[in-house]
Amino acid sequence: MLDRLSDPLAFQSEALVLRAERQRLLASNIANADTPGYVARDMDFATALRQATGAQALPQSMATTHAGHLAPKTGAASEPGLLYASASQTNLDRNTVDMDRERANFADNAVKYEATLRFLNGSVSTMLNAIKGQ
């Protein structure tokens, strides 16, 4: 019974967490716009969301056969899964942050974060209405 209440929220909350993570990545890129040698990073959002919701299997991780073995995270949202942006214009200090692209991505991600929030709010108020019977 409770599954029916929480299931519609699960997908949107996964998306919200991923949007927040991407926002943080883009903020890091903008912060490091003047750092020599910094390479801009971004995530493949569609793949990350499919992996987070279980629609796509995570890539095989290394086997841990000993208590001391580390289990690195896998998937598009984890550190090894993040992509590197290539420089659109060559730079003397080898920095690959393209401020126009990062600002556009940042605004786009902020709008989509807010959209996800509204979807969540919509499901919540729908359920509240159903509970209250109004």
Added chain:
Amino acid sequence: MSMLNIFSVAGSAVSAQSQRLNTVATNLANADTVAGPDGQSFKARQVLFQTQPMGDQGAAGVRVAQVLEDQTPGRRVHDPKHPAADADGYVTYANVNAVEEMVNMISASRSYQNNVEVMNTAKTLLLKTLQMGQGS
């Protein structure tokens, strides 16, 4: 909450850029100083930025790793009547290039503004997240 990390990331960038603005101000203020009795004129300073991991994976802030002094010799002007002139009548000024400093200043102020905007956006989004489920 990963969004709260944005404030430390953008905050570190803002403080690094303000330190860069500070060195620009120092250089411009000393652009016309002459060498003292020891023959050493003011050396232009430059900040060196470095990426600083911020705990969580993927979050990368900035810090000023070093303040470097420009070691190129200062501008020498022939002015025998100047009180600071040496035996040959030359006065050594600071090695500050005012044009370069102005460009540096504009770049620093743009980066500063960008990071402030990032913080404002993150704040708006977080405040809206706080109100999740309350609006009907």
